[in-house]
Amino acid sequence: MPFAYYDNLTPAQQRVYRMSDSVSALRLREPRTLEPLVASLREALATGRQPETEHATARLSDALCERLDLFAPRVEVLEVRPSSTTGELHGMYTLERGHRPRIQLWMRTARHARVVAFRTYLRTLLHELCHHLDFLLLELPASFHTEGFFQRESSLFHQLVPRPARPRRSGAGKGVTADTPDISPGRRRRGG
Numbered sequence: 001m002p003f004a005y006y007d008n009l010t011p012a013q014q015r016v017y018r019m020s021d022s023v024s025a026l027r028l029r030e031p032r033t034l035e036p037l038v039a040s041l042r043e044a045l046a047t048g049r050q051p052e053t054e055h056a057t058a059r060l061s062d063a064l065c066e067r068l069d070l071f072a073p074r075v076e077v078l079e080v081r082p083s084s085t086t087g088e089l090h091g092m093y094t095l096e097r098g099h100r101p102r103i104q105l106w107m108r109t110a111r112h113a114r115v116v117a118f119r120t121y122l123r124t125l126l127h128e129l130c131h132h133l134d135f136l137l138l139e140l141p142a143s144f145h146t147e148g149f150f151q152r153e154s155s156l157f158h159q160l161v162p163r164p165a166r167p168r169r170s171g172a173g174k175g176v177t178a179d180t181p182d183i184s185p186g187r188r189r190r191g192g
Contacts, residue, residue, distance in 0.1 A: 003145070016140055021148040023138060025155035028067045037063055038160050041122065045107065048115045053077050053107055057125060061103065064129060064156070070136050073101035073129075083110035090116075091124040093131035093143075101135075103128040119161070126156045 006017055028034070037060045044056035054077035065072035073093070081088040091105045105124055108115055116124075130153050134143035143149070 001147075003147075013142060013144075016142050017144045017146055020134060020138070020140055020144050021146040023148050024151040026068070026133065026137070026152050028064065028156070028159050030067070031159035034060065034063055034067075034160060038122070042118050045115060045118055045121055048107075050077055050079055050107065057105060061125065061129060065132075068133065068137055070133070073103045073132050076102060076104045078104060078106050080108045080113050081106035081110040090120075091128040093128040095132075095135060101132055103132070122161065123153065123157055126153050126160075130156070 002017065002021070006014060009017060041056040041060050044052040054075065057077055058075040061075050062072040081090060083089070088110045089106065091103065094102045103125070105121070105128065107121065130149055131143040134140045134149070
């Protein structure tokens with residue numbers, strides 16, 4: 001089911017929206033080989049130091065794009081998120097003719113200037129990277145926030161941060177595995 005803004009799009013934009021919505025996952029080649037880069041990013045972010053976080057973020061972004069056979073955008077990590085009455089800006093993707101695409105991420109909350117949680121930061125990186133992938137991998141003329149877009153973001157996240165195995169519980173003599181359904185990320189404002 002399309003989001004409410006779908007009705008305000010032109011027929012051409014609605015076609016692009018439906019194309020975006022039809023792709024629910026992106027598969028990385030050998031995602032386990034990216035675990036050291038994910039760990040480095042987690043460690044760099046935990047230090048609260050911008051240069052280390054920017055370097056680790058760029059390395060992971062470059063490796064993700066390499067796995068998808070695309071050139072990587074330039075990554076810029078900034079300190080405190082900009083905010084307004086509508087919320088905080090988590091990240092932004094910029095594509096301008098004649099310039100290398102750019103992802104900007106903010107590593108500290110606006111209100112208290114605290115370093116953001118790792119999972120939130122990683123999801124923001126993947127969110128902005130999905131805009132890049134919409135244009136270059138899926139070759140869409142626009143990048144809309146669709147259910148498919150958020151599913152692609154989640155598919156990348158779960159390849160980088162696999163869900164922990166659930167312990168087996170026995171029930172009436174049979175082994176039962178408890179599973180948690182895949183939940184799409186919230187619709188909070190992230191920019192881009």
